[in-house]
Amino acid sequence: MDIQKFIISRPYLYHLTSSQNADNISSTKSLFSANTLIDMTNDESLQGVKRARRAEHQTIVIGENTFFLRDQRPISEKALAKCLTNNWSVGDFLFHLNDRVFMWPTLDRLWKHFTRYEQERPIIFRFSTSDIIEANPHVKFCRLNSGATRPSSYLGGIAPLRGAESFVVADQFDRQVRDVAEVTFENECKIAGPIWSSARPDGDFHQMN
Known part of the structure; x- marks a missing residue:
């Protein structure tokens, strides 16, 4: 995939988080993975x-700051075990997920995630794709919602396969821009450029900085 074509076609990236994380994100100018x-x-x-799969939201305290990790309830460990490659265990893949910061490349994909947590009144951050990728050259792309494990009748009753090869750099993503489901960053994503926020995908985005 041509990274410049992706940047032009997807000018914004979206990140959904607990509203309690907003101040920490704004002050540190970074998004950190759960493992980090x-x-x-x-x-x-x-x-x-x-x-481990987080059945509930989890609080992480670092000095005087508190971070809230979102639950992973949509993941079925039983279903996940059936669709893993590389001889990975469920724990291996959960570690892989927890090692990443996730962003959505379109409002349509954001909506699907937002509806799951709408009642909690999360906050949505919007970033410039070009600024974020320039500041984070370790960006990798995924063709599927990596945490969705719903079985597919087209695949014989299992979810789409996933493993070490699920997150790849642009040059190894052998699909179209429209096929990018997730934009991910290992360990940390440094926030460069403006930060916009909104309470809803269809709401007004206000610049924070």
Whole structure:
């Protein structure tokens, strides 16, 4: 995939998070993966969280700051076990997910995620795709919603396959721009350029900085 074509076709990236995370994101100008936040606590008792499905939201305290990790309830561990490649275990793939920051490349994909958490009144951040990718050359792309494990009748009753090869750099993404489902960053995504926020995908986005 041509990265410049992607930037032109998808001028914005969207990130949904708990409204309680807004101040930390604005002040640090970074989005951190769950695994990175856990490492930042220096709390060895939390290491097991990296390879476990979060059934509920989880609070992470780092110094005077509190971060809220979203639950992973939509993931069925039973279904996930049936669609993994590379001889990975469920724990292997959950670690892989928890090692990433996720963004949505379109409002349509954002909507599907937003409706799951709408009652919690999350906050949506919008970023310039060109600014974010320039500041984060380690960006990788995924062709599917990596946390969706609903079985497909077209695939013989299992969810689409996923594993180490699910997240790839642009040059290895052998599909079209329209096929990018997730834009991801290992460990950390540095926020460059303006930050806009909204309470809803169809709401007004206001610049925060």
